[in-house]
Amino acid sequence: PPLRYPAICTLKGGSESEKQQYFIHGGKTPNNELSDKMYVMSVVSKNNKKVTFRCTEKDLVGDVPEARYGHSINVVYSRGKSMGVVFGGRSYISSAHRTTEKWNTVADCLPHVFLVDFEFGCSTAYVLPELQDGLAFHVSIARNDTVYILGGHSLATNIRSANLYSIRVDLPLGSPAVNCTVLQGGIAFSSAIVTQTNNDEFVIVGGYQIDNQKRMVCNVVSFEDNKIKIREMESPDWTPDIKHSKIWFGSN
DSSP: OOSOEEEEEEEOOSSSGGGOEEEEEEEEOTTSOBOOOEEEEEEEEEETTEEEEEEEEEOOEESOOOSOBSOEEEEEEETTEEEEEEEOOEEEOOGGGOOSTTTTOEEEOOOEEEEEETTTTEEEEEEOTTOOSOOBSOEEEEETTEEEEEOOEETTTTEEOOOEEEEEEEOOSSSOEEEEEEESOOOOOBSOEEEEEETTEEEEEOOEEETTEEOOOEEEEEEETTEEEEEEEOOOOOOHHHHHSSOOOOOO
């Protein structure tokens, strides 16, 4: 894929890393171009500590998600099957409204949930009444058959959502069933980093509370008996350059 910041997820086919595939979707290039392409990256071989990767473009048919950035892509597992879930993000305004002055004007994507069959490349869009905004720069956590959406920013309202959405995907023999539930106890933020620390625990770091105020607290997201709980944790002793810089950046 060209250099850009996309959304990435891992499809675990087994316990060995060779069985894992990485799906890369969307993103923004240094030239401010947006992509709707999806790539599959996998480990081909490991010899003498050298790892060889293969990366191929995956063609999608059906309801293909429009080019976007600030979105998420996850994998859910149900009844022995797996499916990709794409949600949120931003895109350029439609070509009909793009003038020279507004060429790089972005808008929130429609709040559709896309199910992507990685094997056959089929994509289907779902409209869920609980999702009113295509939240950009949210945090997503996938666990079994459910994706949890936390935070995110809406351009239309300039609000960082405190809602916590649970998107459950059931994969019977026929058509998939997608349901959304709004849960209590969410956090209002955008552009945070999430990383998994064990099977039942994730940590959220950084992000913004408002446009010019960084979020210096950290949170633990834990699952007990399939119930999600969010609590504050002790924050690191941030270095002065992190405290006083204008932006957050980083990875896991």
